[in-house]
C-alpha cells in the first residue's frame with residue numbers, strides 16, 4: 241500500500257500511469273494500491289487470494305502493449321482474513337489506536353511496526369504454518385476460534401461460491417411431486433375453454449349488438465363521405481361491449497384515409513395529457529414549440545383553410561376520468577368536433593348516460609349536441625347467447641350442426657349464470673368469470689374422479705377381476721376414460737347448474753342462508769311446500785329403485801297443486817294463482833334456490849333454467865300444448881329442510897311450519 245497512515249490512504253502516492261483496476265466488487269473501482277517502488281514479486285509472506293493472483297496475471301502492459309505480470313496486490317472485498325491483515329485500514333477500523341503512528345505500512349517492516357502496536361495484527365500477519373498452506377476450508381473460518389468475531393464490513397465470500405445464489409434455490413432440487421389429485425391441470429382439454437373466458441383473451445367477433453353496430457358504422461361512414469367531423473357519445477354500464485364494439489367497427493371499416501387515435505383516458509395522469517397524446521399521434525416533431533398544444537390541435541381539427549383534407553377519428557375511452565381535473569380539455573375536444581367545419585370525428589365512451597349534460601353544460605349552452613348511443617345492460621338471453629357461442633366455437637368441424645351441443649358447460653347452467661349476472665349487473669365480464677370458475681371446478685372434479693378410478697382399479701382383488709370377467713361387458717358400451725387425455729371437447733364432463741349455483745352464491749357474496757333471509761312469505765311458502773312434496777315422494781318411493789327417484793322429480797304442476805292444497809288446509813294462507821306461482825318459482829330460480837330437473841342423461845341429473853317466465857308462444861316445446869310442456873317440467877329444490885327451518889322465524893312462522901310439515905298431502 242503506497243500511503244496508508246493509520247488507515248488513511250494517501251492517494252497521491254498511487255502510480256499515475258496505473259489505470260484503475262476493478263476489484264471483485266461490482267460496485268466500485270479502486271485504484272491499485274501498488275506502492276510507487278513496489279517490487280515485481282510480492283513478498284512470500286503475503287498470501288494471495290485467487291482474485292489477487294488473477295489480477296497479477298491478467299494486467300496488460302500499458303506501455304508496450306504486451307502482457308506482463310504486474311505485481312499489484314488488490315485485496316478484494318471478498319478476500320480472506322490473512323489478506324485483510326495486510327491492510328491496517330480494516331484493523332484500525334475495528335481496533336482504534338489512540339496514538340498516531342508515523343510512516344507507511346507498505347512493506348513487511350511496516351506491517352511488523354503495526355503488529356507491534358496492535359497485538360492482534362501480529363497474530364493476523366503471522367506466516368501460515370506449512371500444514372495450512374493449502375487449506376481445504378476458508379481461512380476466515382480458521383481464524384474464528386482464535387479471535388473474537390469481527391463483524392465484516394462486507395459480505396464475506398466463503399470459497400468461490402456466492403453467498404446469495406443467482407439461480408433459484410430449488411433449481412437443483414428434485415421436482416416436487418404433484419398431488420395426485422391435480423396432475424398437469426394446465427394441459428387438459430379444459431384449458432382452451434378456460435382461455436376463452438380469461439381476462440384479456442381475444443374476444444373474437446362480438447355476438448349481437450347489431451343495432452348499436454349499425455349506428456356506429458353510420459356515424460363513421462357519414463363523416464368519411466362528407467369529410468366533416470362530428471361527435472358521438474357512447475354510454476352504458478361496464479362490460480356491455482362499448483369499447484369492444486368501437487374497436488371491432490374500426491377494424492372492419494376501411495379507414496385508410498382517416499387519421500386515427502384511440503386514447504384510454506384512464507391511463508392519463510392529468511387531462512392535458514390527452515392533448516400531448518394526440519399531438520404525439522398526429523403532429524410532426526418539427527411543429528413542436530410553435531404553438532400551445534391546444535392551438536395546434538384546434539388548427540388541425542378545425543382548420544381555417546377549406547383546403548385541409550385530413551380527417552381525424554379520435555376515440556376517447558373512459559372519458560369520465562377527465563372530469564376529475566381540468567374539464568376544459570374534454571369541453572374543447574367536444575366543441576371542436578361539433579363545429580360545422582370540423583375535421584374531427586370524436587367518439588367518447590363512458591358509463592354515465594347523462595355525462596355530457598351534467599359535466600359539459602357549456603355544450604348545451606352553445607347548442608352543441610353530441611349524438612348519443614346508449615348501450616343497455618345485457619339481458620340474460622344475450623349473455624347466454626354470447627357464452628354459448630363462445631363455447632360452441634371450440635366444437636370440432638362437423639359437430640356444429642347440432643344447435644343444442646354446447647361443450648364444457650350445460651346449457652341450463654349457462655342459463656342460470658346468465659340470469660344471475662343479468663339480475664345483478666349485466667356485466668359480461670362477470671359472466672365470463674363465473675363460467676371460467678365453473679370450468680375450473682368441473683376440471684378439478686374430473687381429475688379427482690379419474691384419480692379415484694385409477695386407485696380403485698389398482699386395488700381390485702384378483703378374485704374380483706375374475707368375477708367381472710365372467711359377465712361379459714355390454715356390447716357397444718364405450719370404454720371408460722382412464723385419463724384426462726382420453727376426453728375430447730365433446731366427451732369432457734360439463735359443469736352443471738349445481739356447480740354454477742355454488743359458484744354464483746359465493747361470487748355474489750350470498751350463501752343460501754342470506755338468500756333465504758331475503759325471501760318474502762310467498763317465496764318461503766313455495767319452498768316449504770316443495771320440500772314437503774319432495775319428502776313425501778321420497779317416503780313413498782320403493783327403496784330398491786333409488787335411480788327412479790330422480791327421474792320422477794315433482795313437476796311444476798304438482799308443486800303448484802301441493803302448494804294450493806297446503807295453503808287451503810284450514811285456510812292458513814291465501815294461495816297465489818298459477819301464473820303468480822310460476823313467477824315466484826322464476827325468482828327462486830334466478831336466486832339459485834330451485835332449478836329445472838332435466839331427467840337423467842349425460843353430464844348430470846340436475847339442471848336448471850326453466851325459463852318459467854317464458855310465454856307459451858316462445859316456449860318452443862311443441863306448438864300444441866306449450867302450457868302443458870311447461871307444467872310438466874321437473875323441479876328441484878336446492879334448499880334443504882334444515883336450511884329453511886332455520887330461516888322461517890318471524891312473521892308467518894306458524895304458517896310456514898305447517899306448510900313444511902306437509903300435513904294432508
Ligand SMILES: Nc1ncnc2c1ncn2[C@@H]1O[C@H](COP(=O)(O)OP(=O)(O)OP(=O)(O)O)[C@@H](O)[C@H]1O
Nearest residue numbers: 443446447448477478479480481482483484626668
Ligand atoms: N356482445 C359481445 N360478444 C362477445 N364478447 C363481448 C360482447 N360484449 C362484450 N364482450 C366482451 O366483454 C368484455 C368487456 O367488453 P368491453 O370492454 O367492450 O366493455 P365496456 O362496455 O367497454 O366496459 P367498460 O365500461 O368497463 O370499459 C370484452 O372482453 C369483450 O370482448
